Amino acid sequence: MPQITRRMTLSINAIVWGENIHEQTNAVVREIYPDGMHNTIAAALNSDPGIDATTATLQEPEHGLSETRLAAADVLLWWGHKDHGAVDDAIVERVAKRVWEGMGLIVLHSGHFSKVFKRLMGTPCALKWREAGERERVWVVNPRHPIAEGLGENFVIENEEMYGEQFSVPEPLETVFISWFAGGEVFRSGLTWRRGAGNIFYFRPGHETYPTYHDATVHKVLRNAVKWAYNPQGTYKAIHDAPNVPVEKALEPIVERGPRLHRAGEAGYR
Amino acid sequence: MPQITRRMTLSINAIVWGENIHEQTNAVVREIYPDGMHNTIAAALNSDPGIDATTATLQEPEHGLSETRLAAADVLLWWGHKDHGAVDDAIVERVAKRVWEGMGLIVLHSGHFSKVFKRLMGTPCALKWREAGERERVWVVNPRHPIAEGLGENFVIENEEMYGEQFSVPEPLETVFISWFAGGEVFRSGLTWRRGAGNIFYFRPGHETYPTYHDATVHKVLRNAVKWAYNPQGTYKAIHDAPNVPVEKALEPIVERGPRLHRAGEAGYR
Amino acid sequence: MPQITRRMTLSINAIVWGENIHEQTNAVVREIYPDGMHNTIAAALNSDPGIDATTATLQEPEHGLSETRLAAADVLLWWGHKDHGAVDDAIVERVAKRVWEGMGLIVLHSGHFSKVFKRLMGTPCALKWREAGERERVWVVNPRHPIAEGLGENFVIENEEMYGEQFSVPEPLETVFISWFAGGEVFRSGLTWRRGAGNIFYFRPGHETYPTYHDATVHKVLRNAVKWAYNPQGTYKAIHDAPNVPVEKALEPIVERGPRLHRAGEAGYR
Amino acid sequence: MPQITRRMTLSINAIVWGENIHEQTNAVVREIYPDGMHNTIAAALNSDPGIDATTATLQEPEHGLSETRLAAADVLLWWGHKDHGAVDDAIVERVAKRVWEGMGLIVLHSGHFSKVFKRLMGTPCALKWREAGERERVWVVNPRHPIAEGLGENFVIENEEMYGEQFSVPEPLETVFISWFAGGEVFRSGLTWRRGAGNIFYFRPGHETYPTYHDATVHKVLRNAVKWAYNPQGTYKAIHDAPNVPVEKALEPIVERGPRLHRAGEAGYR
Numbered sequence A, B, C, D: 001m002p003q004i005t006r007r008m009t010l011s012i013n014a015i016v017w018g019e020n021i022h023e024q025t026n027a028v029v030r031e032i033y034p035d036g037m038h039n040t041i042a043a044a045l046n047s048d049p050g051i052d053a054t055t056a057t058l059q060e061p062e063h064g065l066s067e068t069r070l071a072a073a074d075v076l077l078w079w080g081h082k083d084h085g086a087v088d089d090a091i092v093e094r095v096a097k098r099v100w101e102g103m104g105l106i107v108l109h110s111g112h113f114s115k116v117f118k119r120l121m122g123t124p125c126a127l128k129w130r131e132a133g134e135r136e137r138v139w140v141v142n143p144r145h146p147i148a149e150g151l152g153e154n155f156v157i158e159n160e161e162m163y164g165e166q167f168s169v170p171e172p173l174e175t176v177f178i179s180w181f182a183g184g185e186v187f188r189s190g191l192t193w194r195r196g197a198g199n200i201f202y203f204r205p206g207h208e209t210y211p212t213y214h215d216a217t218v219h220k221v222l223r224n225a226v227k228w229a230y231n232p233q234g235t236y237k238a239i240h241d242a243p244n245v246p247v248e249k250a251l252e253p254i255v256e257r258g259p260r261l262h263r264a265g266e267a268g269y270r
Helices: A002-009 A027-032 A037-046 A067-071 A089-101 A109-113 A115-121 A216-229 B002-009 B027-032 B037-046 B067-071 B089-101 B109-113 B115-121 B216-229 C002-009 C027-032 C037-046 C067-072 C089-101 C109-113 C115-121 C216-229 D002-009 D027-032 D037-046 D067-071 D089-101 D109-113 D115-121 D216-229
Strands: A012-018 A051-057 A075-079 A104-108 A128-140 A154-164 A174-181 A186-195 A198-203 B012-018 B051-057 B075-079 B104-108 B128-140 B154-164 B174-181 B186-195 B198-203 C012-018 C051-057 C075-079 C104-108 C128-140 C154-164 C174-181 C186-195 C198-203 D012-018 D051-057 D075-079 D104-108 D128-140 D154-164 D174-181 D186-195 D198-203
Touching: A012 A037, A012 A216, A037 A051, A037 A075, A037 A216, A051 A216, A067 A089, A075 A089, A075 A109, A075 A216, A089 A104, A089 A115, A089 A198, A104 A109, A104 A115, A104 A216, A109 A115, A109 A198, A115 A186, A154 A174, A154 A186, A174 C174, A174 C186, A186 C174, A198 A216, B012 B037, B012 B216, B037 B051, B037 B075, B037 B216, B051 B216, B067 B089, B075 B089, B075 B109, B075 B216, B089 B104, B089 B115, B089 B198, B104 B109, B104 B115, B104 B216, B109 B115, B109 B198, B115 B186, B154 B174, B154 B186, B174 D174, B174 D186, B186 D174, B198 B216, C012 C037, C012 C067, C012 C216, C037 C051, C037 C075, C037 C216, C051 C216, C067 C089, C075 C089, C075 C109, C075 C216, C089 C104, C089 C115, C089 C198, C104 C109, C104 C115, C104 C216, C109 C115, C109 C198, C115 C186, C154 C174, C154 C186, C198 C216, D012 D037, D012 D216, D037 D051, D037 D075, D037 D216, D051 D216, D067 D089, D075 D089, D075 D109, D075 D216, D089 D104, D089 D115, D089 D198, D104 D109, D104 D115, D104 D216, D109 D115, D109 D198, D115 D186, D154 D174, D154 D186, D198 D216
Parallel strands: A012 A051, A012 A075, A075 A104, A104 A198, B012 B051, B012 B075, B075 B104, B104 B198, C012 C051, C012 C075, C075 C104, C104 C198, D012 D051, D012 D075, D075 D104, D104 D198
Antiparallel strands: A128 A154, A128 A174, A174 A186, A186 A198, B128 B154, B128 B174, B174 B186, B186 B198, C128 C154, C128 C174, C174 C186, C186 C198, D128 D154, D128 D174, D174 D186, D186 D198
16 A cells, blocks of 8 residues: 555645745734744644645745755645735746646635736636624535545634635635625635646635634644645646657557648647 | 627627738648638638627737727637747736636637637646647537537547647536547547636637638537627626725624724735 | 527526415415415516516426426426425426426525435535524625626625525536525525536525515526526437447447447347 | 544445346356456455455345445445346435445446436436447546546557447536547546545446456556545535524524524424
8 A cells, every 4th residue: 555655654745835024024913923924834734743844935045935845845835915926927937837747735815816826727816805803704515525624514713804705716626615704795715626736725714913823723724735735646747748649659540641730750839 | 688689789799819820831721721710710700690700810919909809809719829929928918807807718729828728727738739630520528518509419520630638727617529539539629617707618620731610510619609608798897806895884794803904995915 | 690589589488386385374475475486486587578487386287397398498497395295206307307408497495405406416405594584695706607697796685594504515517606694604505507408506595484586686686597597409308318339330440349248239228 | 643544554445336147147247257347346456455345246135235334335336237227226325325424436337327326416327338349548637636546648448348428427526537439439437526525436447248347457547546535534424414503503693583484493394
């Protein structure tokens, strides 16, 4: 049973990417997350011996996401808000490629407007919002989904920013959570997609002026999501190829007919 | 019954975008499509009085896709192959925005690698290929889908380029067609998605060295697809907004609690 | 433009099926719906000249759904609650077959537990509920979807029964509406599926002790849904077939190899 | 890391259900599968120490699927062909309930017409067929999907029965495999759905007059599918409930308004 063996001996290599601005510039946020949100989230993940989480931030060279480091990552978590535009387009493309190759991606809260998420969704990813510390009740609409493992029918976050529909993302593979807000809105708070070989999960809660990432149920969801997003089959490099299959290598014998544009062995147009 | 009335008095405004390179530079293609592929396709659409199709090409200013013209378009069809890179990124973004607002988009054959399609899918959109004029049999896997209206169980294109799986696109809303190729491959040749308010259809056949766009069944599919993609509800500008809903305008009475980042009336970060 | 012509000269033939029990036995319901809920709904549909709605009830022979009548129906709307078990299994099967052939089906409120809906979903179709006349706010999560045509961002039904998740139905094709309830629950109130050639829509509101089916916005949704569910391509009888394709009629020449179970011309096992 | 621990100490409990008729009555089938197809499949599963597969057959009391035995099953595989009608409706319902509770289900080949599969799909599940021992090439359209783990781009079964589209099942969650047939047809040979808490996979190959279940690649797919279908979270009994949430237990304080049908504590109608 090699798959299990591998899971036993190797942990899931997760990177928690944090924008790390408001923790430095806003007293409220710094007080709630003196170690930075990324470190708080990473610690929550590392409480599970099956996960080995490290962090990366906007301010590091290559935002902490070098080719080498991303190549070794199984799952990337992404939290950003204040300065999405500061993320280098080349790094965005690098992350997207790794997702297509099979790296899991978990996008958190205001990360809905990150370049990475918008790049992979191909839609505006917009929504309504209100910053009033109101009650959010997150309902599990897909019980026994791996990401909902161990949760009850719903859980409450007493103070959160409201996000309201329409959330302009592609129709998901599965809807896992839907949130109720005290002010009257609803939001699809847990959605899954697959892009290439990569599993993607969006999880709504996590406004930086509230202690959401200190909540034990939120921790549970994050750990579940890392395990769900993890694709144990390894990097799928062929996702980037558009190979020509020459006539003489066709699986069934065929005879070439009619004119053609390309000479034998020539690459296709991109 | 205003919807029907509108359909009677106004035709669907379709733009057929053609790259228009091989028709100018390749004798084989020019002979098959002396008027250009875009004009051939537009003529096939215009045989239906409910469709009013015009054309646009790469070589025109703004590739023929000015703000004004796109704003009036109901459906855009896209064929490109030789020089996807020559399409201006600003025009790509303009097209994507119109799709989100409700303009239908039909991507044809080698348009799978167009910037527009890759932008909206968020995936590589790659595939296998072979240029051997082999037989393609397109199977209808969703009979009575609007795009398959009037078709039999399958139809044959005697000479086509092969496209083979994996086609690295997001899991579709619906699979309408799957192709069988003489050389042993299969391909999901008709797929639908919705992005924002826009309906998107990918249709595989249409290599420029074969007379595919002179085929009556292909014409039928294209007309069906234009009608299916057409969203009669008009432009949905709100898709671009991420409005703040202030506490005093909440739908249910709530009291603001806790700290916040934004001052009243301030826009969110993007 | 034959499709439009047909729509002009022929209306969509809709049948509103009502259980018609509480209108007869419960004074509150009778007062709200003196003509029966089915007639109230049919009148709302008939305000659109493109729809020709009639009614059928549990008490009629064959529940008003004879083979002949169903064969001519384009769309069936289903409201039942008190006695789902009284619906004849043969009629349930007849309805399911017509849906597969292309008849649209709109299931209303407590119809979630109807035999017809459970038959077509293949799941329990269960949910939470509370009868407290509380406020329901229905959010449009798929703006410009045909079923949401003409609606704003949300609409309110001041007094409704609560339905809460989990709603145990298959993952839908599209989520159109999600409801917020004053008591803290959420519900996917507008969901679409396709089964065979038939379009299915579930619409949540409509508890019989409240005047929901007198609401103008609800009327609008019902009319939109009938138009969306309507498949203009006519009955698809082949959906019931499992045809043998004999070797000599194979599309590509093949030679029979190996042993077989069936003699030439023999039907398959069912 | 409790999930991994559980997986280590407990194997996945799989039941391979075989109709077991043609192995007894047809010399060709008996020669290929002298131990019965169910035992051949079970042996292929048991080559993985993480799976503990046993068998059940039509001829056993309760078809070998007692309440107790099903309650302990993690995954059920189903092969039937000659006499789908002989399966007791009560057992069909029992299986469906266990799937909704979280038992995985893998339906094989001619099981497309089994009562169990049709019950869970809610559609005819019909297809075209030809018994000519022709070549089937199964293409992986979702590389790195857990069910495709360890497979190449495609694999060949040299002699198989042809199944052709339209396969009248609901639009799947994911399309994993599509088959090419020598005679010109295509078929979606690997499809996934989720019903309640249960994962369902349909896998096409497996006609009883060919040695398909002796094929190593088919074995690999079956083992992968068992692991994919397995839901480690245990039985979800609440899937069968439609609980009333009384006003006094509402999550948010509400006041009952308007008339109601049900007295306090009364069960809902079913």
